[in-house]
Amino acid sequence: MDRGLTLSALAYLVFVCLAAVASIVLAFFVGRVEATKRADLNKLQDHSATIAKSNEFAERSALVEHEQRRLQSELARLQAERDQWKRENLDLCGASDKAGAERSKHELRNAPRHIGTPQRHAIQTAMASFRGQTIAIIIHPGDPEIAAFASQLRDVLEAAGMVASVTAALIFGGTQPGISLEVGIHRRQMATALAKAFTSANICCGPISATESDNADLLEIIVGPKP
Numbered sequence: 001m002d003r004g005l006t007l008s009a010l011a012y013l014v015f016v017c018l019a020a021v022a023s024i025v026l027a028f029f030v031g032r033v034e035a036t037k038r039a040d041l042n043k044l045q046d047h048s049a050t051i052a053k054s055n056e057f058a059e060r061s062a063l064v065e066h067e068q069r070r071l072q073s074e075l076a077r078l079q080a081e082r083d084q085w086k087r088e089n090l091d092l093c094g095a096s097d098k099a100g101a102e103r104s105k106h107e108l109r110n111a112p113r114h115i116g117t118p119q120r121h122a123i124q125t126a127m128a129s130f131r132g133q134t135i136a137i138i139i140h141p142g143d144p145e146i147a148a149f150a151s152q153l154r155d156v157l158e159a160a161g162m163v164a165s166v167t168a169a170l171i172f173g174g175t176q177p178g179i180s181l182e183v184g185i186h187r188r189q190m191a192t193a194l195a196k197a198f199t200s201a202n203i204c205c206g207p208i209s210a211t212e213s214d215n216a217d218l219l220e221i222i223v224g225p226k227p
Helices: 002-110 117-126 144-159 185-200
Strands: 134-139 163-168 179-183 209-212 219-223
Touching: 117 144, 117 185, 134 144, 144 163, 144 219, 179 185, 185 209, 185 219
Parallel strands: 134 163, 134 219, 179 209
Antiparallel strands: 179 219
């Protein structure tokens, strides 16, 4: 009987040991399984976070690209407006310059003739060798601009040492614009020098016409209206 008890106690002891070992193994296995699940869960969470960040980055990138395209479009619009303003400004400047040039031409055409100081000196120098000679300036009466210009011519010629006079007279067939000469055969040399001096000093445009007088000693300057 004691032998049977001993075997039973031994069997119970073995069972308890096996149960303990089984519990330990089970606990270890369960721990491993839980650890694996936690690791998988952490990986899944990390992957989800990465995907979320990737999606957020993609959304932000899309927003940045959209804003960049909008700014580029706005910049292109502003550049186009700037170019348009530049063209309009150039057109306005061109129109202003053209209007100014036309106004200057109009003022120049309508301004009375004037002999400036450099022109006076040029004529006086060119005619210095004809001191003491007489010359008549003929004008058509009733035109103040012609009378004023003829007076300036007389003053210049007198300053060069010549005897000059201004006479108003009715001219048969009317007067031609600008300056013309009536020259006697003995006064051709002086008439040539006078025409050259007037042209060089730019007090008349183009060549000065001349007609021959029956009076060999006559030299007249005929002053007509401004061309």
